[in-house]
Amino acid sequence: MDKFKDKDMEYCKKIVWLFGLLYACSINAAPAVGEMPYGVLGRDNNGDVIELSAYQNKVVIVTFWATWCGPCMRELPVLSGVQKKLGTDKLQVIAVTYKESRKLYKAIAKELADYPLILGYDHKGRVAKKYGVEAIPHMVIIGKDGKIRAVHVGYSEASLPGFVDEINLALSES
Template identity: 30%
Template sequence: MIRLSRRELLAGSAALAVTGTPSFAEETNLRALGLAEPAFNVDAELNIPDLTGAVHQLEDYRGKTVVVSFWATWCPPCRKEMPTLARLGRELGTDDYAVLAVNVGDRQDKIEAFLEQIDHEGMAILLDNKKDMPSKWFLRGLPVTYIVDANGKVALGAIGERVWDAPEMIEGIRSVGQTS
């Protein structure tokens, strides 16, 4: 396992330690994007509502590659990357992919006020009002994003802000969908 310093994690140069199975070329490209296979166990579980109250579970997305991004309205990097997640969701489409933006701990009125200011069409906004997700998904800061393959296994993760709709990022996420 590769150990990363706090500075490396915050800089986003290498998101999480790689233990992985991708080919060397894929691994290098994914690492350059700040995506890596988690070297720790993630309890990939959801049982939380969206803004309308409909409860989402990860099993609902079985067969799809799912981008699960954890964020908060008080987090400047989270606020900055949210529109790129929405554009990613629109670019990938909903047939084989889903983008879920899980807010950790904010009140719904505060979330809705923030969403009125940004482009957010293309992703589901979920509410973790009870703050259950940090312990289940190994969150030690925000934003944190995981890519879950079609079988429900956490394939990749990233700590810190990313430009999710960059062509290289879209290609990297699609490569996860092709290998699962």
């Protein structure tokens, strides 16, 4: 009878461990389309936290990028153009550097001062991890309702019409 109890107890411990593992993985899982994203988007040039909640009722495009990433450097001027064309009443583009130093971020922020984007940095990649970033550029389109509308990894000129359609659809929804 004691052997049965020991086996039963070991089985229960394994089940509890498995549920704990599944719970831990779900906490760190990236939000999917239709879900609410993590509310912090890194830090700005002053070191202040960029909060997603500051852009309620706007479409928000968040892109994670780095200076060494060629496709990222081609994507930024396009997003800057979108921001210029649409203004900030309905749309906000936030470009977050991925795992680059604050010193490099500050130098880049000076170079990109003419871009009408909000620039942020995520030195240790903690925010990027919450968004499921594994490759860059990694773009997340967030609707006015605060939910993720689309996620895109990579960049190509051929993908631009699709991005524009998704942004227009997000802007048209109330």
